[in-house]
Amino acid sequence: MITADTTRKKGLGAGRLFTLFKRKRISDENNLAGFLYISPWLVGFLLLTVWPIVQSFYLSFTDYPLLRDPEWVGLDNYSRIFGEDTLFIKSLGVTFAYVLFSVPLKLFFSLMVAILLNREIRGISFYRTMVYVPSLIGGSVAVAVLWKNMFGIDGYVNHLLGWFGITGIGWISNPQTALGTLILLSTWQFGSTMIIFLAGLKQIPRDLYESSGVDGASKIRQFFHITLPMLSPVMFFNLVLGMIGSFQMFNSAFIITGGGPANSTYTYALMLYDKAFKNFEMGYASALAWFLLFVIALLSAANFYASKYWVFYESEGGRK
Known part of the structure; x- marks a missing residue:
């Protein structure tokens, strides 16, 4: 028998169902609007990033001299990398040496400068801006040309050293010092890393320093037992990004030294460029690119694995 109570319950069920359909329709409309807004980026990402990656993976197994269709050669390009x-x-x-020296130096100087700028003194915003300015133009061709002129035989550095009786040093023409000038340029471009360190320093609670100071901890002890552990996630972030960027270093070597002298600054990215755009060996260059991706991924994975032994996460109570 259908009672008023049953009808009321069915009415509530129908109303709830209508509400759910309405909410789903609104949700679908919001999702559609969201996809429409990001569609320019999504189309660009698929066409300019994903598709070239897929194409390069295919080309790495081909002989593709650019002026004719690619010809499948299997693993010949990879065997050529390791055998010929x-x-x-x-x-x-050269690339590993560059990464090994440039990344730690950049991290060290950026951290030291960040600590110096983490003070409330008059004009501190101006000082931070001045320190960060080189990073805005650090990767440009103009800075590379300027660096080349500075360290040339008749450059500003030798002119300055001439005041002390030191002359004739070929900083970029000597195989023993050429790579050092590129490492020095990378270290000078520490502004972005410094800003990230500075943001991390701002997040460290001041009471930790105050309480440790009351217990008699020195500044050095505070640095090693408070600053570094609390800053370890930021340091890990800068380490991974710095390592990835250093493996892909190209502009400085290409403009300042051209890979010389005696191939002392001939980085992996520069060799990849020569194979692709000078020798027109696109298939072989694609294989080189994928090997570089493998090396970076392997080292990044190793860093992530090792991070559990030295990176401290406050939300997890720390890691040992």
């Missing part, structure tokens, strides 16, 4: 190309080992060694 003598410049491969040289460029990889």
Whole structure:
């Protein structure tokens, strides 16, 4: 028997169902609007990022001299990398040396400058801006040309050293010092890393320093037992990004030294460029690019694995 109470319940069920359909329709409309707003970026990402990546992976298994259709050669390009190309080992060694020295130096100087600028003194905003300015133009061609002129035989650096009786140093023409000038340029471009360190320093509670100061901890002890552990996630972030960027270093070597002298600054990215756009070996260059991706991914994974031993996350109670 259908009672008023049953009808009332059915009415409530129908009303709830209508409400759910209405909410779903509104949600679908919002999702559609969201996709429409991001569609320019999504189309660009698919056409300019995903598709070239897929294409380069295919081309890495082909012989593609650019002026004719690619020809499938299987693993020949990869066997050539490890078996025939003598410049491969040289460029990889130069790149590893660059990463090994430039990344720690950049992290060290950016952290030291961030600590100096983490003070409430008059004009501190101006000082922070001045320190950050080189990073705005640090990767430009103009700065690379300026750096080349500074460290040339008749450059500003030798002119300054001439006041002390030191002359004739070929900073970029000597195989022993050429890579050092590129590392120095990378270290000078520490502004972005410094800003990230500065933001991390701002997040460290001041009471930790005050309470440790009351207990008699020195500034050095506070640095190693408070600043570094609390700043370790930021340091890890800068380390991974710095390592990835250093492996892809191209502009400085291309403009300042051209890979010389005696291939002492012939980085991996520069060799990849030569194979692709000078020798028109697009298939082989694609294989080189994918090997570089593998190396970066492997080292990044190693950093993530090692991070559990030295990166402290406050929300997780720390890691040991």
